[in-house]
Amino acid sequence: MLQLYCINITKDFSDDKIQNLLRYVSNETKERFHKFHFMEDSLRTLYGEILVRYISRTQFNFDTQQIIFTKNKYGKPYIKDNPLFFNISHSGEWVVCAFSSSEIGIDIEKIEKLNTNIAENFFSEYEYETLLNTENKKQLDYFYDIWTLKESYLKWLGTGLSTPLNSFHFHLNEKNIELNNNKIKNNLYFKQYPIPEYKLSVCSENNHFPKIVKEISVKDIKF
Structure with missing residues (x-):
């Protein structure tokens, strides 16, 4: 459910x-x-x-x-x-x-200007490099995709910022959202929903x- x-x-x-x-x-x-x-x-x-x-x-x-x-x-x-x-x-x-x-985690963020300093400090090295290598018109979407996915995952964990945001990373493609974190063995699923001017991500065990x-x-x- x-x-x-x-x-x-x-x-x-x-x-x-x-x-x-x-x-x-x-x-x-x-x-x-x-x-x-x-x-x-x-x-x-x-x-x-x-x-x-x-x-x-x-x-x-x-x-x-x-x-x-x-x-x-x-x-x-x-x-x-x-x-x-x-x-x-x-x-x-x-x-x-x-x-x-x-257990469930959800995060919504209003899309505002791109802040590469946040990405550099809180994204994994892989995510930050992917952001920089993304074409300019798609960088904002990628930034908020990653940010809300990270937050939804942390909220599923229920550990708050005691788990560093850069200690895991996401790999995105057209069909899948993949979490890379060797410490978590659970099978987790992620989905994003379109809301104009916002990004919404959900992390679930089903x-x-x-x-x-x-x-x-x-x-x-x-x-």
């Missing part, structure tokens, strides 16, 4: 709706919501938890009020005492969430990926 969902934080926004949704999130999320200076940051935090709670109820018949979140020692969140795995990512106007019966990322409208979320 693998399901993917997204929310656009710029659509269907209203103060009344936000105040209502705040009633259903954890105290930690409420505190973070009010600490942010910019509303966009607050909404990304709020919608992340709301998406988990809403999908858990509507798709998996969980009692929303009984969902308690816990974290591993690196900060990766889980639903306490429950076999459902999830992972959240957000960037720009999108919040995305992946659900699975096994290859039953959905065809699309299903968009959820904030106005339709009810508890």
Whole structure:
């Protein structure tokens, strides 16, 4: 089982709706919501938890009020005492969430200008050299392909940046995404989804990926 969902934080926004949704999130999320200076940051935090709670109820018949979140020692969140795995990512106007019966990792990034310094410092030597040898008009796509794949893999691992980004690398071709990491023996699968002006990558232990990322409208979320 693998399901993917997204929310656009710029659509269907209203103060009344936000105040209502705040009633259903954890105290930690409420505190973070009010600490942010910019509303966009607050909404990304709020919608992340709301998406988990809403999908858990509507798709998996969980009692929303009984969902308690816990974290591993690196900060990766889980639903306490429950076999459902999830992972959240957000960037720009999108919040995305992946659900699975096994460990899962997802990452979305808004495509901005190319930063070769980041690539030099955090890509493997192979990836960095491949970037430099890629024709100019395709470099930006390659950079964000690699960046989101790396992040999705680290989020699957659940170890955060304790695993160096340049300690493994990806090889991309027209048909396959191959992870090269001698320390990991699991059979992992990767898939990328098109969202205009963004890159989205998913790392999973099974290859039953959905065809699309299903968009959820904030106005339709009810508890």
